[in-house]
Amino acid sequence: MIKEGLLGLIALQPMHGYDLKTALDRLFGRTTPVNVGQVYTAIAKLERDGLVRAERVARADRSELKVFHLTENGSAELQRWFREPVEKVALRDEFFLKLTLARRSGQADAGQILRRQRAAHIQTMQELTILKSAETEIEPEIVLLIEGAILHLEADLRWLELLERRMLGTQ
Amino acid sequence: MIKEGLLGLIALQPMHGYDLKTALDRLFGRTTPVNVGQVYTAIAKLERDGLVRAERVARADRSELKVFHLTENGSAELQRWFREPVEKVALRDEFFLKLTLARRSGQADAGQILRRQRAAHIQTMQELTILKSAETEIEPEIVLLIEGAILHLEADLRWLELLERRMLGTQ
DNA sequence: ACAGCCATGTAACTTGTTACATGATTTT
DNA sequence: AAAATCATGTAACAAGTTACATGGCTGT
Numbered sequence: 001m002i003k004e005g006l007l008g009l010i011a012l013q014p015m016h017g018y019d020l021k022t023a024l025d026r027l028f029g030r031t032t033p034v035n036v037g038q039v040y041t042a043i044a045k046l047e048r049d050g051l052v053r054a055e056r057v058a059r060a061d062r063s064e065l066k067v068f069h070l071t072e073n074g075s076a077e078l079q080r081w082f083r084e085p086v087e088k089v090a091l092r093d094e095f096f097l098k099l100t101l102a103r104r105s106g107q108a109d110a111g112q113i114l115r116r117q118r119a120a121h122i123q124t125m126q127e128l129t130i131l132k133s134a135e136t137e138i139e140p141e142i143v144l145l146i147e148g149a150i151l152h153l154e155a156d157l158r159w160l161e162l163l164e165r166r167m168l169g170t171q
Numbered sequence: 172m173i174k175e176g177l178l179g180l181i182a183l184q185p186m187h188g189y190d191l192k193t194a195l196d197r198l199f200g201r202t203t204p205v206n207v208g209q210v211y212t213a214i215a216k217l218e219r220d221g222l223v224r225a226e227r228v229a230r231a232d233r234s235e236l237k238v239f240h241l242t243e244n245g246s247a248e249l250q251r252w253f254r255e256p257v258e259k260v261a262l263r264d265e266f267f268l269k270l271t272l273a274r275r276s277g278q279a280d281a282g283q284i285l286r287r288q289r290a291a292h293i294q295t296m297q298e299l300t301i302l303k304s305a306e307t308e309i310e311p312e313i314v315l316l317i318e319g320a321i322l323h324l325e326a327d328l329r330w331l332e333l334l335e336r337r338m339l340g341t342q
Numbered sequence: 343a344c345a346g347c348c349a350t351g352t353a354a355c356t357t358g359t360t361a362c363a364t365g366a367t368t369t370t
Numbered sequence: 371a372a373a374a375t376c377a378t379g380t381a382a383c384a385a386g387t388t389a390c391a392t393g394g395c396t397g398t
Contacts, residue, residue, distance in 0.1 A: 018376060035361090082273050085287050098175070100312065145267050154326065189349050208389085211349095212351085213386095237349090
């Protein structure tokens with residue numbers, strides 16, 4: 001995901017590594033900043049794969065910046081990424097695994113695990129709601145990101161209810 | 172997640188690597204089987220960290236099995252995993268990134284990206300619904316896993332509507 | 343005889359994480 | 371003078387993917 005983000009940012013405008021890091025963080029509302037190192041390693045891979053090319057640009061003081069721009073292949077790869085939908089349905093859920101194993105092993109109280117998960121979700125939702133109204137801190141677009149997270153948490157809460165009724169109800 | 176699953180399975184009963192692989196696959200309904208190799212490397216790490224211990228067990232034919240059982244530390248680690256809720260809110264969504272970059276760069280039609288994602292989700296939901304009714308293929312518990320995935324997809328569809336109205340509506 | 347499962351791994355690679363190193367410039 | 375930011379990285383590690391290697395046993 002980082003690599004594609006970098007490609008997209010470079011498509012907006014050629015940039016150097018540090019710029020890319022801050023731009024990417026801004027895109028995500030600076031709530032979960034990327035490690036700088038990861039940006040440099042990701043760009044290195046993009047360069048290795050011929051998707052971006054570096055240009056050394058001199059600055060006023062005689063230092064240099066490595067400014068990256070897209071190659072043809074990079075542009076094509078970005079287009080491919082834009083075209084294909086995001087795939088995220090893995091039928092391998094950690095909470096389901098935890099609940100099932102707790103129930104079968106009897107090593108932990110499945111009901112308690114479920115209630116703790118619900119409490120954690122509710123708290124996260126409250127934190128997100130607070131973050132959402134901190135309008136001075138975040139750009140307006142980030143509100144949409146937060147609302148997405150809230151919608152997903154709500155869905156997970158509904159699922160927890162289902163699990164409670166159908167997995168723990170008839171015990 | 173694999174490591175914790177293995178710990179939990181070993182807590183049910185000491186098992187060897189191949190057994191663990193098939194048991195883990197059964198837990199997830201054999202829809203997304205784990206690669207065997209990953210199971211062996213994961214167990215190797217659990218053993219290295221002193222969470223499981225191997226015991227060589229002779230079989231009828233003079234071959235041997237490596238049967239793993241939990242150590243004290245392994246049991247404690249499993250308890251810790253049972254206790255702590257699953258954390259999964261990263262405010263870094265790939266679709267949001269894609270849509271934002273498409274819109275800003277003008278290199279792709281954001282509306283089309285959104286419609287494609289919606290279509291993909293709807294198709295996945297249909298596939299999941301079919302899978303859910305294939306009762307001979309799957310264990311009843313797996314239905315819950317599938318319904319969870321459907322709930323999450325529904326939430327994502329609602330979010331897509333939000334994005335359409337609020338990010339693309341006023342263009 | 344051959345396919346397929348049982349059983350245990352190794353190798354190469356991708357993505358992501360945290361922490362550290364180094365030096366210049368800018369702000370407080 | 372010290373702290374923060376700009377700028378470019380390296381190292382070590384974790385988790386997961388796909389593919390391959392090797393050998394025995396089992397069912398058709």
